[in-house]
Amino acid sequence: MNAMRCAAILLAGIFFGAAPAHALDHVWVVGGGPYPAQSQAQIEFNVNWVIQVLNAGAGARQMHVYYTDGSSPARDVVLWQPPAESRASLQPLARVFGAQEQNGERFYSHRVPHVSGGTEAGDLAARLEQDFSGLQSGDRALLIYNGHGWRDPDDPAGNTLELWNDSSLSVREMDRLMSHVDPAVPVRFVFTQCYSGGFARLMHPQARDTLALGEGNRCGFFAESEDRESEGCSAGINAGDYRDYSTYFFAALGGRTRTGEAITANPDRNGDNVVSLYEAHLFALSQAHNADLPRATSEVFLERWQPWYLRWVGTGAEPDNVYGRLAREVAKKNGLPESGPALISEIRARRNALTQKMAGLEKEHESLGREIKALQQQIRKEIGLRWPEAFAPYTLNFVQFLKKDLDAAQDFILSHPRYADLVARQDRRAALELGEISGLDRDVTQLDKILRLRRLARLQSQFERHASEEERGWYQRLQSCGGQPL
Amino acid sequence: MFALLFMPILAYAAYLLMLFLLDSFHGDGSILHQYAFGSRRQLAFQALSDGRQALPVFYAVTLLLWGELSLLSRFGGWRGVMPALVAGVLTTSVPAALLVEPGWTAVLPPVVAGLLLSLALVWARRPSGMRG
Numbered sequence: 168m169n170a171m172r173c174a175a176i177l178l179a180g181i182f183f184g185a186a187p188a189h190a191l192d193h194v195w196v197v198g199g200g201p202y203p204a205q206s207q208a209q210i211e212f213n214v215n216w217v218i219q220v221l222n223a224g225a226g227a228r229q230m231h232v233y234y235t236d237g238s239s240p241a242r243d244v245v246l247w248q249p250p251a252e253s254r255a256s257l258q259p260l261a262r263v264f265g266a267q268e269q270n271g272e273r274f275y276s277h278r279v280p281h282v283s284g285g286t287e288a289g290d291l292a293a294r295l296e297q298d299f300s301g302l303q304s305g306d307r308a309l310l311i312y313n314g315h316g317w318r319d320p321d322d323p324a325g326n327t328l329e330l331w332n333d334s335s336l337s338v339r340e341m342d343r344l345m346s347h348v349d350p351a352v353p354v355r356f357v358f359t360q361c362y363s364g365g366f367a368r369l370m371h372p373q374a375r376d377t378l379a380l381g382e383g384n385r386c387g388f389f390a391e392s393e394d395r396e397s398e399g400c401s402a403g404i405n406a407g408d409y410r411d412y413s414t415y416f417f418a419a420l421g422g423r424t425r426t427g428e429a430i431t432a433n434p435d436r437n438g439d440n441v442v443s444l445y446e447a448h449l450f451a452l453s454q455a456h457n458a459d460l461p462r463a464t465s466e467v468f469l470e471r472w473q474p475w476y477l478r479w480v481g482t483g484a485e486p487d488n489v490y491g492r493l494a495r496e497v498a499k500k501n502g503l504p505e506s507g508p509a510l511i512s513e514i515r516a517r518r519n520a521l522t523q524k525m526a527g528l529e530k531e532h533e534s535l536g537r538e539i540k541a542l543q544q545q546i547r548k549e550i551g552l553r554w555p556e557a558f559a560p561y562t563l564n565f566v567q568f569l570k571k572d573l574d575a576a577q578d579f580i581l582s583h584p585r586y587a588d589l590v591a592r593q594d595r596r597a598a599l600e601l602g603e604i605s606g607l608d609r610d611v612t613q614l615d616k617i618l619r620l621r622r623l624a625r626l627q628s629q630f631e632r633h634a635s636e637e638e639r640g641w642y643q644r645l646q647s648c649g650g651q652p653l
Numbered sequence: 654m655f656a657l658l659f660m661p662i663l664a665y666a667a668y669l670l671m672l673f674l675l676d677s678f679h680g681d682g683s684i685l686h687q688y689a690f691g692s693r694r695q696l697a698f699q700a701l702s703d704g705r706q707a708l709p710v711f712y713a714v715t716l717l718l719w720g721e722l723s724l725l726s727r728f729g730g731w732r733g734v735m736p737a738l739v740a741g742v743l744t745t746s747v748p749a750a751l752l753v754e755p756g757w758t759a760v761l762p763p764v765v766a767g768l769l770l771s772l773a774l775v776w777a778r779r780p781s782g783m784r785g
Contacts, residue, residue: 394692475703476710479672481758482680511681615690618681632754 190305192228192653194221195298198313199235199243199286201329203274205315206235208246209399211277213313213359213413218280220421224653228309231298234277235331237285242274243331252590259580260557260573263546267593286314288334292344299347307651308354313413316360316397323393324374326365328358338365342374348383353648355444356387359399359413364392367467370645378471380641386464386648388416388448398457398609410457410609419450420653430454436489445649449489452620453496458608460616465645469626472638477629483508485621486628494620501613514614521614525607528599535596542589549583550576657719660773661711664766665704668711671762679758715770718744722774734775741771 198214200206214234221228235243250256250271261270284294302308312328317335319325324342327335348354358366367389368374372381390397390412399411409425418424419434419442434442434450442450448463455461485491485506495505503517504510550557554576556568568576580586630642676684687696721740726732745767746760753759 394695475706476753478699478703479676479680479684480762481754481756482676482683483758484756515682615686618683618686621681622683 190303190307192226192307192309193231193298193302194228195231195233195295195308195310196221196313197233197286197291197310197328198279199277199331200315201331201333201335203243204245204272205329206244206277207399208244209409209411210313211244211279212409213411214279216425217311217313217413217417220417221653223421226653228653230281231294232279232282233284233286233291233294234279234282235286238282239285240276242276244275244277246273246275247271248273254574254577254581257573257577259577259586262586262589262593263543263550263580265543268597286331288330288336288340291330292336292340295344296347299344302348302352304349304351306349306352308348308352309653310354310356311413312356312358312360312363314360316358316362316365318362318365318394320394323365324368324376326362326393328360338368338374341366342369342381345369345383345385350382350384352384353651354383354385355648355651356385357389357413357416357444358387359390359397359411359416361391361396362393363389363397364394364462364467367393367462367464370464370468376471378468378638378641380468380644384644384648386645388412388444388461388463388649390459390461392460392462395460398459410455412451412455412457412459412461415451415455415457416447419447419454420444441652443650443652445646448649449493452616453493453500456609456613458605458612460612460619463645463649465642465649466623466626468642468645469623469630472630472634472642473626474633477633481625482622483511484625484628486624488624488627490620490627491624494617494624497613497620498617501617503617510617514617518611518614521607521611525604525611528604528607532596532599532604535592535599539589539592539596542585542592545585546580546583546589550579553579657715657777660770661708661715663773664715664770665707665711667769668707668762668766671765675758675761711766714744714767715774718767718770718774722771722778726778734772737771737775738768741767741769 196214196217198210200210211234214232218230218232221230247268248271250258250261250267252258256270258267258270261267284290299308315329317327317329319327319337324338327337328341329335345354356366356369366387368376369387370380370385371377372379390399397412414425418430422430422442424430430450432450432454434446436446436449445463445465448461451461485494498505498510503513547558554568554572556562556564556572557576559565630638634642673684676682684696687693718741721744722737725736725740742764745763749760749763753763
């Protein structure tokens, strides 16, 4: 009975509910770093997880996956794990010569399935141009990038994706590629790299700094602004804690966290039983405790729209709209008053305290760096008197040193009276970088996020009151593009 | 002439100062926050871009006030500082409440700028025998 019912629903879907026969959802997943040492395993894990979420999502979609060197078997991903503190792992020698972090790296060929090609800029651009030109009215496009980005300090449209073999693709080049898409096709994009906000310019004609939208139906979501690094490009990248924008964004779309547990907050804000990309973005805004201040094209549009006579006016106002409610949620989650002057004064006090604490930790970090350098120099000097070959890596002498004298040299290091000091200081410095400083950065970002959400709430309220019909039309276009599900 | 040329710029500066004070003591402190923790370059570009759009409006308001004070001066009882201040307040507060926002935080900065302009215009229009 159940099988018959399923078949009937399926047939009904095919004959009545489905989009036109040729219509198809296309998803481009582009990922990886510019070279092996910068192609962290976290990016690979993210891309594989995103693919899983997409495959598990409702409806059929054609996937186009581009990753680092494509299907080449060369090792293109780096995984970092804390190396064992033993002679066998060479960690004593690595600590003295300042390579204790690289010593935990392992390179392997990526395990991303069904890769269509590599991400070297020239090849990728040619493939995207071809793919984009083939899209027809009724299709939908989604481009997801997970990797590194770079910033043009003079022009956000010059911000780039850092692609394989140290190549890059700028916002303007991406705009040129997207101009091959039929304007009727909605093109959604999710950029999670550092300085990703520069790609919000894709909504404007020729990625120019104007308010008007371009001909194409484009909208997107970004981990960060055009001038800030995102989580995952900072020191935390090796820590293995998955707190980046895509982790929350795709958890909302998939209904499950990275570890497979059901998400605790409901991302379906409008209660239509479908989670749109915009709702996933709002979920990331409310749930993420990371160092990102994510944004959507519709939000960037509001910021660009604000006229001079509304700027800085009534900054204490608290409109009750989606961003106002989000601001209250984030404030509550962080143990702050939800609104009013008490919230602002508590934010100021907490930010001051955190900033002072951060300054103290950064001072300690700097001082540890100097102490570590002095200790390394002292131990190295004594090694140099006994095994001068140890100072000439990439030579035959060094190979001889490794063969004959490595054990003796490492025994010498381990028994050196200052070695324990060196280890303690290096470990403390690493803990500061990966734990305490990153943690404080995340705490500070939550405060900034509340202020940003309050600002967006005021902006949306001002927009509803002051925007022209044409401006409302543009905003509506961005909202309806981003309001679509996967 | 001096007043007509430079007062709109000073009035705009007073308007910005009022916005800053209101934002700092009665708002989220967005200006200081962006200056201290955000992009100062972006803040500077924004200020320049806003200034380019705002100054023509401040010049227009100055001309309007000049015209209003000239008209008022034709009536014997409508000369002097008080009528000028009333004209300054009405000329700036009504459009601000209607076109920006009806709240006092939106109205106060343009009113302060309008008062400053009125005082400067009264000073500029005083009889030549009274000039220092």
